[in-house]
Amino acid sequence: MTASRNRDGIMASGPDVIIRAAELADAAGISQLYAAPHAYADTLQLPFPTQAQWQQRLAQANEQQRSLVAERDGRIVGQLTLTTMERHRRKHVATLGLAVSAECRRQGVASRLLSAALELCDLWLAIRRVELTVYSDNDAAITLYRKFGFIIEGEHKAYAFRNGDYVDACTMARLRNA
Numbered sequence: 001m002t003a004s005r006n007r008d009g010i011m012a013s014g015p016d017v018i019i020r021a022a023e024l025a026d027a028a029g030i031s032q033l034y035a036a037p038h039a040y041a042d043t044l045q046l047p048f049p050t051q052a053q054w055q056q057r058l059a060q061a062n063e064q065q066r067s068l069v070a071e072r073d074g075r076i077v078g079q080l081t082l083t084t085m086e087r088h089r090r091k092h093v094a095t096l097g098l099a100v101s102a103e104c105r106r107q108g109v110a111s112r113l114l115s116a117a118l119e120l121c122d123l124w125l126a127i128r129r130v131e132l133t134v135y136s137d138n139d140a141a142i143t144l145y146r147k148f149g150f151i152i153e154g155e156h157k158a159y160a161f162r163n164g165d166y167v168d169a170c171t172m173a174r175l176r177n178a
Contacts, residue, residue, distance in 0.1 A: 029076030
């Protein structure tokens with residue numbers, strides 16, 4: 001696969017998927033993405049997201065919150081939210097969450113989104129630590145994060161309520177050397 005910079009200056013591998021900043025017009029595609037059972041089961045999202053909810057989230061984005069989308073053939077197939085900390089002593093930290101459409105899983109879309117977000121952190125935002133929380137039973141996501149240098153720092157018992165049961169989650173982080 002080839003690599004090139006997209007219109008936002010973020011590296012996007014492969015000619016079939018474009019990684020770019022989310023826009024208000026993407027709200028419908030993002031809400032469809034998170035309406036899929038796997039998306040809300042693997043994240044803290046609830047079923048039945050609305051386009052209006054995503055329009056509001058995108059409209060309220062600020063310097064601390066950035067949303068990237070993966071687009072294939074004019075359709076949103078992945079989304080990543082990167083949030084940098086506002087508190088003075090934690091300005092070197094960001095958190096992230098992401099989802100990929102069911103038909104595009106295991107095709108490198110999540111890797112491309114994560115790579116673009118980490119490049120933004122490393123080269124432009126002076127972020128040294130990136131944190132995330134992932135369900136302990138989400139082996140594919142844990143494998144992906146490890147591929148990018150994240151390590152498990154801890155486990156939270158009964159972290160979230162999902163599909164009628166409480167599930168555990170891991171806290172993972174990636175530290176960039178100074």
